[in-house]
Amino acid sequence: MKVNLEEKNKSLTKNKEIIYALIAGVFSGFINGIFGGGGGMIVVPMLTELLKYKSKVAHATAILIILPISIISSIFYAAFGNFNLGIGIPTGIGVTLGGLIGAFLLSKIKAKWVSIIFSFVMFGAGVKMLFF
Amino acid sequence: MKVFLYLLVGAIGGVLGGMGMGGGTLLIPLLTIILKVGQHTAQAVNLISFIPMAIISLIIHIKNKLIEKKNALLIIIPGCIFCIAGALLSKSVSNTLLTKLFGGFLVLLACVQFVVKLKKKS
Numbered sequence: 669m670k671v672n673l674e675e676k677n678k679s680l681t682k683n684k685e686i687i688y689a690l691i692a693g694v695f696s697g698f699i700n701g702i703f704g705g706g707g708g709m710i711v712v713p714m715l716t717e718l719l720k721y722k723s724k725v726a727h728a729t730a731i732l733i734i735l736p737i738s739i740i741s742s743i744f745y746a747a748f749g750n751f752n753l754g755i756g757i758p759t760g761i762g763v764t765l766g767g768l769i770g771a772f773l774l775s776k777i778k779a780k781w782v783s784i785i786f787s788f789v790m791f792g793a794g795v796k797m798l799f800f
Numbered sequence: 801m802k803v804f805l806y807l808l809v810g811a812i813g814g815v816l817g818g819m820g821m822g823g824g825t826l827l828i829p830l831l832t833i834i835l836k837v838g839q840h841t842a843q844a845v846n847l848i849s850f851i852p853m854a855i856i857s858l859i860i861h862i863k864n865k866l867i868e869k870k871n872a873l874l875i876i877i878p879g880c881i882f883c884i885a886g887a888l889l890s891k892s893v894s895n896t897l898l899t900k901l902f903g904g905f906l907v908l909l910a911c912v913q914f915v916v917k918l919k920k921k922s
Binding site for chain 1: 803804806807808809810811812813814815816817818819822824825826827828829830831832833835837840841842843844845846847848849850851852853854855856857861862864866867868869871872874875876877878879880881882883884885886887888889890891899900901902903904905906907908909910911913914916917918
């Protein structure tokens, strides 16, 4: 009897995991498609809170998830004629260089205050875009 | 020259992204507010600029064994399907409306993040 209960719990947890994973995919994919970004910010807390991933693993795995999604979104955005090479190429180079710097900084600086400042900046930018 | 500005703005977004702060999400308002790029274009630029950096980061993370493959496909496959829905929806919406929607999304995200951080501190 005990073994059956354990097995039942295991399959329930497995089913929960599957549903959480699917939900995470649906939301992060949709946000990535409609906003061209932000999917990562949705998926990381879902990975840590729902799927119980450790923070570093969640952030790293989020990149694995968002990469193919972004590629598909990019294809559609390019097909719609939204992509501008004159803007995209220098920005893309900047992002890649900045990303290397940021990854290096992450190991040197405590990210706590940076992320609080980031929340404020996001809020300010959001308000500007909403009302002005 | 403007090329340098785009490089700089990209770098700022990239640094934040490299720190795991969702820098792409800030890149879009940086492009639209400071450099007056259209919303749809800024989103496209963000999507495409993410790719090379993501590939590099991914290689490093795989080496450091930080990637959890277990449920990855379960997340990626619906993600890829629904991103198409999102992209089609964003196409049908004007620059102005998309900007406001994006702004609302940022405000919501900032509030939720802030509340969660406050909770965690206590």
